[in-house]
Amino acid sequence: MAKLTIDDQEYEFPDGTSLFDACRQARGEALPHFCYHPDLPVAGVCRLCQVEVEGMPKLTIACNTTVRDGMVVHTRSERVNKAVQQVLEMHLINHPVDCPICDQAGECGLQNQYMQYGLYESKVPMAAKVKKHKAKVIGPYVILDQERCVLCSRCVRFCNEVTGTGELGIYNRGDRAELDVAPGVELDNNYSMNTVDICPVGALTSRDFRFAKRVWMLKNTRGVCPGCATGCNVRIDHEGGRVYRLKPVYNPEVNGRWMCDRGRMTYKELHDERRLLRPFAGGREAAWTAASVALADLLRDGGFSLVVVGPRASLEEMFLARKLAPADAVVGGPADLDRGEGDDLLLDGDRTPNRGGLKTLGIPEPAAADLAARITAASGPVLVLGGEPGRDAGVAAALAGCGGLVVIATHDGPSVQAAAVALPGAAWAEQAGVFVNRQGRWQGFAQAVARPGAAREGWRILAELAGLAGVETAPQSLRALRKEIVDTVLSEGELDMDRMPETGFVPGGGER
Amino acid sequence: MKEYNILSSRFGRPDGHKLAVYEQEGGYKALRAVLEQNDPAAVRETVKESGLRGRGGAGFPTGVKWGFVPQGAEEVYFFVNADESEPGTFKDRFLLDYDPHQTLEGTIISSFAVQAHLAFIYIRGEFGWLVDRVQAAVDEAYAAGYLGRNILGSGFDLEVIVHKGAGAYICGEETGLINSVEGRKGQPSIKPPFPAVAGFLGKPTIVNNVESVASVPWIITHGPEAYRAFGTEKSPGTKLFSVSGPVKKPGVYEIPLGLPFREFFHDWLGGMVEGEKLKAVIVGGSSVPVLPADEVMNVNLDYESLQQAGTMLGSGGMIVIPESCDMVELIQVLMHFYYDESCGQCTPCREGTGWLHRIVRRLRGGEGTDADLGLLEHVCNGMAGLTICPLADAAVMPMRSFLGKFRPEFEALIQETAAAGAQTRWPRGEQE
Ligand SMILES: Cc1cc2nc3c(=O)[nH]c(=O)nc-3n(C[C@H](O)[C@H](O)[C@H](O)COP(=O)(O)O)c2cc1C
């Protein structure tokens, strides 16, 4: 441990702690900075995190200093403030200040720090600034404005150190230096949009989000990416019932500070035209009441003889679905569906968010052929939810031949087409729930946006089905449902699912 | 005026670069002695005792630097810095041109002292012919058994690679130099770690200037006391000064440190050429503060005296400036140099060197105002001491000193401009 003084107060930090991090904790806010990033090697190029260390003749940058016992550090002295102001000014002299048309405005490191250390008068006339490329498309998802770039090299280090793909570099020297892709190369790796996140200014922006919304109008909700079994933690940025983008949220146990481009684009499915917005009964759009009548009719002679619950359902939905049929008649979607190639960074080969939930509840996943056979053999009504098993042709054929098919779905598809009754369910951003990722980690997500059309929360639909099927033990509130899940799967009171720990919950401790 | 021959005994001799001549005049005896004694620590100690200070500009004691290599390091590299790009400096090229074996012997002894088995001689890109000259010397040394495996039967191995730079000033900065050899962009690394701990390929690396290295064989042969007999207590030995400007006898001189400038100027350089009057001197390369004639006449040429006088000994690249020279024009040349050579990595230097360059160019273009002088100072304040490497300071020091010592020339130019009704030769906002 090192004992040191920061701004006249004593602190203790483990040896090897970066002085930058120590100052962040001591001050309750970070030092001014552009280039420091906790997950990237230190560059020390922006020169903004200057601090005064007693006994050293010059100011020093905190990001390249480790704490030392007995250090006396000043971060707000006259000398430091002056230096920061001057260095900030240097950052702005060749900056185009086109904030009115910049997507970064409102979450821009240059804007924010300038306001704080304010120097409001420009000493360089607009026409005398160095001109560089604006709006250069450098990859499928990212667009570059070289004039806004402060050359912090974060994006370069990301591509060198995190993805190891090395697409970006800083070319030329002096104030002619500019960020660019290597000649003939595109910024096209599965993590490219993280460069947009870490770019402290509006130099790298998302082509997808470009000019879509002013960032200060967005509301944020915590979520979990539904793109694969990793379950990266995300912030859902939305407004007026529309999701505009996903951003990774720091979870050291799962995704660190990154997420993949594929995952980032999953929000698109929320708003696509295949969304199922109303119930269907007998091939026709119906009101919920009419659908209920049809369901009551269908379930008159008893419950479901088979329940197929896919890995896109939440843990809550899976748990309730399990009550709708005898234990050996509840199965997962085809085991071989939704698989692809993973990588060793985040993306998992399993492209569904909750196979972990099926495993947790002991719901088996038959192979597609077996599933098709079970559907064909079902003597009574069959319930399908939590995914589209009909993307397997054999399963689709079996579903088409199934007389009493009930489907809870977010999107139109083969099962909806084959259904006697199809019910619009809420998608992941439209309801609260828990996904269990590949580590067996329970991760909660909240409702971000309103459900479209007549869609309802999955657990409510299932609770109603339970009522119609004569199952008496179905809980009637999410709270009660969650309590029952905990009491059944974990030991009583081990977890409050309404207050999931920040980094998620792994039953029986941390190991995967 | 006496002659000093520690470094320059073969300067100007057409055959001085040949191994036979070098050996005939006692060359490679120091190496034999060192390898026979086989005690690297003793070599380090000798050089430390000699008080030899790095001749690349910073004046850091060479033996002390060698001691920073961690004890028991397995893989150590030695670099000879022959990037010599500081305006006004042209001494290392003399050493390599006329006497490459002296530097090479120094390289082998220094490498032995830090137990490096691979050494690079990094030569400035524009010195194409020097690369050939040094390579020829290296080839001769290999053939004679001074390089390669088991040198002179001692069991010590050393390979030497002559590396040609691409002409960037910043590659003379030791970490920029190392990055350049590693095949990366030639730009400095942040310190710590220092190269002596983690340099080339992340391994302990010592970088020394050509002149520092070339001084080593003599020190070994004659001993530290003999070396200390020259120079002053804190600045021992002799130093090369490369003198340019309208003096009667410009060129490269080896002088004992501590020599009064007045004596050097009159007795060695022969004073100014007819019709010119001394106005100022930049004593140690373009990066050090300029001294007006009356101040420079009272200084001695050693590290401490020059520091006291507000400047630095630097590389010993002495630029003599005559009365007829326009100081604003001169600073424009220098500011363009630093603007052009900044690697652009860190913000105060990247933006500051460009800003200084543009303001000075504006002044010279007849568009200056009184506010510009304050602005120049303001920009200097935003650069000094705030960057990764000293290039920013190297731009600030001349700028500040020119402004401080020759302010009337700047003011006169601005008044002239105002009087002329601000006719514009350089359009505002012109790009480069
Ligand atoms: C911008 C810059 C340029 C430099 N150029 C040279 C050079 O051309 N030759 C040199 O020997 N040292 C140069 N140096 C100094 C080196 O970084 C280093 O200090 C020196 O090579 C160490 O050798 P010494 O200890 O023998 O002086 C330069 C430093 C800076 C900051």
Ligand code: SF4
């Ligand atoms: S594009 Fe952004 S992240 Fe990359 S160097 Fe420029 S400012 Fe930094």
Ligand code: SF4
């Ligand atoms: S790695 Fe998986 S969970 Fe993470 S963002 Fe990508 S698809 Fe989503």
Ligand code: SF4
């Ligand atoms: S001070 Fe200048 S030359 Fe040195 S690292 Fe910074 S930008 Fe490059």
Ligand code: FES
């Ligand atoms: S954050 Fe420390 S130099 Fe950029």
